[in-house]
Amino acid sequence: MSSNSLKPKFKRGHNLITFLILTLSSPSTTRALILKSRLAQPIGCQLPVTGSSVMKTLNRRLPQFGSDASIHRLKMLKAVGQVLFSTGLQSPKFTAVEGNKAEDYEVRTYHATKWMSTSLSGMHLDAAMKDGFRRLFSYIQGNNLKKVKVEMTAPVTGRVDPGAGPACESQFTVSFYIPEEHQENPPEPSDPLVFVEHREEFTAYVRKYGGFSNENMKREELLKLLESLQRDGVPFVDKPYYTVGYDSPFKLTNRRNEVWVLKKEEQH
Secondary structure, eight states, X not given: OOGGGGSOOOOTTOOHHHHHHHHHHOOOTTHHHHXXXXXXXXXXXXXXXXXXXXXXXXXXXXXXXXXXXXXXXXXXXXXXHHHHHOTTOBOOOEEEOTTOOOSSOEEEEEOOEEEEEEEEEESOHHHHHHHXXXXXXHHHTTOBTTOOOOOXXXXXXXXXXXXSXXXXXXXXXXXXXXXXXXXXXXXXXXSTTEEEEEEOOEEEEXXXXXXXXXXXXXXXXXXXXXXXXXXXXXXXXXXXEEEEEOSOTTOOSSOOEEEEEEEOOOOO
């Protein structure tokens, strides 16, 4: 049997849910590429309004017999949820700061945590984020000294230390939050460009926005946040700042992006 015969084909009468089940059930090693290419094309079907309705539909249609089948079923449900709706991903814990009256930003205090990070220099934020993401994704796929896969988390943060001028390179640090089960003792990375970052507790002003973010959008949202902070006269540091993304590129609606500006701490 040829490998092509194993690939699911989107046929008339299939809806997106059926196709996803076929794709995730396929033994072909190209399932991820198939899914990506199919989702990029108009296929004449409508996504349900919410991610939960899709997951309920999947739950009904997947096979429900035998313990092995049940485990496989749960794994497929989790995979679909993470890919399309960014559900089930661990995130760092924070406390919302009371007393903030602004409607266009939040104030959060993040607890001390460990992150897996990599640093790059360059002129363009988006290019640095892509290169950094590839290094970190390789780490969670098993490129570490324990050869273990690490769960994907959210968000992916990009710390930006701007250069001294418009023609100067900036420093970028791309980071994945390390999931709870590895916080105490994260697997050591095999790549010397990847390292464990110990973040102390910090407070950030957070502006949220939607859509597929790009470098221009990040800059515009950062400027809006800085204007709001100046308006309110709150203490902040203008650099470094963070760009933050929560969603897989496969998530088409209700996307979540943020920019963070750090609160200036009082000197004692």
